[in-house]
Amino acid sequence: MKILIIEDEVELAKDMELFLSREAYHCELVANYDQAMEKVYAYEYDCILLDLMLPGGDGLSILQELKKLNKNEGVIIISAKNSIEDKVSGLKLGADDYLAKPFHQAELAARVESLIRRKQFDSHNTITQNEVMIDLQAKTVTVRGEGVVLTRKEYELLLFFVGNKNRVLSKGALAEHLSGDLADMFDTHDFVYAHVKNLKKKLKEAGYQDYIKTIYGSGYKWEI
Amino acid sequence: MKRLLNKPLRSFAIYSLIILLVSIPMYVLVIDYIWLTELDENNWLTLEHTIEKLESNTYSSEEIELMNRLWSELQPGLSIVPIESKAPFPDSVYQVIRPNAYDIDDEEDRFRGLKRHVLINDTPYALTIETNVEETDETFVAVALITLFFFVVLIIGFVMLNRKIAIQAWRPFYETLTRLKSFELSKDQSLVLPASNIFEFHELNQSLERLIQNNVETYKIQKSFTENASHELQTPIALLKAKLDLLLQQQELTPAVSELIASIEAPLSRLSRINKNLLVLAKVGSHQYDHVEVVNVKEILQDSLVLFDDYVSNKKLKLSVKTQSTRVSANIYLLETLLHNLISNAIRYTELGGQIHIDVIEGVLQISNSGVSALNEDQMFDRFSSLTNQKVSSGLGLAIIKEIVTKYDWNVDYSFDAGMHHFSVKFD
Incomplete structure (x- = not known):
């Protein structure tokens, strides 16, 4: 590229x-x-x-x-x-x-x-991370072939993680990704915790291999 | 406060009143004097004529007595009576006040008389002529009434003239005043004052124009300085942010270092926010946001609120929204900025689990949030005036709100009651 x-x-x-x-x-x-x-x-x-x-x-x-x-x-x-x-x-x-x-x-x-x-990819466009598959067209996520229902924000977070795999993402970066310009109107981005927690929980229940790691003190990482 | 034009009017009125009051006794004296001299002359003429006729005809004493009787019946002002003394006395002019048989209203009348010593057939007589003359007090009343009438006429004239002068001569002055009142430095408008052929107004307008021109220049310089400064700051901030992102990716970061890096992010993003807000503030008045369209505040508000969902639920705030369709003409970006600043302030400063009410009713947007005590209103909308010791705000949010509101001639107000802060923006 x-x-x-x-x-x-x-x-x-x-x-x-x-x-x-x-x-x-x-x-x-x-x-x-x-x-x-x-x-x-x-x-x-x-x-x-x-x-x-x-x-x-x-x-x-x-x-x-x-x-x-x-x-x-x-x-x-x-x-x-x-x-x-x-x-x-x-x-x-x-x-x-x-x-x-x-x-x-x-x-x-x-x-x-x-x-x-x-x-x-014009029509058929999917991202696959081992057992996790994201269909960008339909905006659906499956783990081992089984559908996982995500909220819009959880879906966006997942894409952000996958697009930055093996990189440490700070809470600020995640918050800015989710709320754009508004993020810098606030100093606390605690809501990011809630979304990440929910995303992790849903993917885990579907049986993914716990790729989202919490990096102590700084943020998260999609490790694969 | 008195109006400028009414001040001379009062003085003129008082002055003319004094002059007219003083003039009343003067007139009375003069009129009285003329009256008396004319009457004295008239009496003298009549007497001369009568004496001449009396002396040319030799009347007997009986005839004279008859004459006097006839006179007292037909012509009561004239009398001829015999006297003792042969020695002549000088003419005597006198004045008497006595009742007048024909004047019913007035009890007494004033008479002016002339008495002369005449010898007819060697007999001494006193010839007297009396003429009724107006009393001084009656003259006084008449003159006073006329003077009062003219005083009223004079005052009416003054008022009317004053009004005419106000409308004509002072018009440029009042026009200048109106334009000055509506002039606002931040609105990037030029001040054109009306031309005037009156020297003082011309000078005034020229001085004002020069003064304002200087202010506008200074304001523009300050603004473009702010704009340039924040542009220049953007690059180092962007660099810092990029370096931090890279630093975060380093392997083998100890948790302590990670935490340090993360703690740099907050002040950095605050710096970036201040910078961004300064830029917005500098640009609100500029032509950059001149594109205006009719937008519905309700729709923009609803779109904005969706963006704040996370922040509202994170603080467990109770948000209630009541909106009516409200159309305003504004630049969409500025309207959004206004709403975002108001909403984010409300969210930031409400305690955990607090309440926020947002109403758009009859052209007024009101955002209320629960709080403990009223904020200091004095410098609320000034730049960098910190209302709280929370260091979260950029110190510019309310200043931006004020700037936008001023640009569109809207109104923003703050009040506090029943444990709620209320910020209201009145559109139109």
Whole structure:
């Protein structure tokens, strides 16, 4: 999987690369508009992470260029501008997703994974983790062939875990994933406990091998 | 408070009253003087004429006596009576007040008389002529009444003129006042004051425009500084967050280190929240949120509440919601921000198991939550004024609410009764 990270803050780009490279992702980093255009013209990527404020040009015009070239790459806008106008115009110009800075790396990883999956499998789309199978189309979960009824939030949590397997997820990251912008209006994210507890209980009753581990003091991990 | 224009009106009225009051005795004296001199002259003329005729005809004393009798019957103002002294006395002018047979209303009348010594056939006579003259007090009453009448006319004139002047000459002033009242720095409006050909108003308007222009500039600079500063802060915050995420993935973290890392997250997210709110605050007044549409507060509220489900149930809060369809013209994002801030405040500051009531009724949104004592209203909506010692808030939530409410000319109010905090936003 090839990912192009267009981000002028090199340090941040490197962190993203480091975090993502634990999957089978190969990342390329560019820090300005011209370099970005060169790469976009010359190569194919599975996913492009695009910062809108770039030295030498507007990130939005890279999107326009991609559209003109009839390229079908998935684009996630990563913007510090955090303005709804940018979000709307970015999505209109064909971006697949929008993530406002600052974000949790786990959130980015989950979105990248989900985007690549969407692009790769059009109709039949399932995730299998040993005995656990998630049908993304029908939004159902089975363990050893047996259906597990999850609430919407439990289902989203499970996807988030699976998309970040073997990574430690902090409560903050989980809370932000579940309630988005609202999460940072509160300091306590205790409700995450309840959802994780319920999810674990339901999966365990269906007979999964206890992949969700509690990491003392920091959060949870889907260990497989 | 007195109105500016009524102040001179009062003084003018008092001044003219004094002048007119002083003028009354003056008029009376002058009129009286004219009366008397005219009458004296008239008496003298009549007397001259009579004497000339008497001297040219040589009347006998019988005839004169007859004449006097006839006069006293027909012309009572004139009399001629014989006197003892042959020696002539000078003309005497006198004044008497005595009853008048023909005047029924008035008991007594004033008379002006002239008495002269004449010799007819060597017999001395006193020739007297008397004419009725208006009494001074009657003149006084008449003059006073007329003066009073003109005083009333004068005051009516003043009031009407004043009103006319107020409408015409002071119009630019009042217009300036109205525009100043509706001017708000945070609304990014320019102040255009009406042109005036009156020097003082022209000066006033120019000074005001300059003053406000400076304020607007300063305000804009401050705003863009805030905006730029928080933009600049976003990157290091994003970096910190990314580093923490990476740190968390390190193998062989001891529980103590893990806990430390986790405890950095809370202040970091608070920093990020303050920064984000500063940015929102700086941008509310800007043109970024100018896209306005008619939205139903009820729908937006219901959508928002779903997002808070977890936080409400986590604190075991009793939430009751009553909503009517309420349409307002606003930017959706700002309306959502307003609601999110109000709801999250209510959730944050309500004790475990407390109550929250949300009503949208007749154009008023009221969010009430249980609490112990009233909050200090004075600086409630100021930036970074901490109402509680809880360090959870960004200190900007209420300031953002106030900013949004001001932008749309809505109203936000706080009250506390029966153990409930009430925040109400009046739309329209």
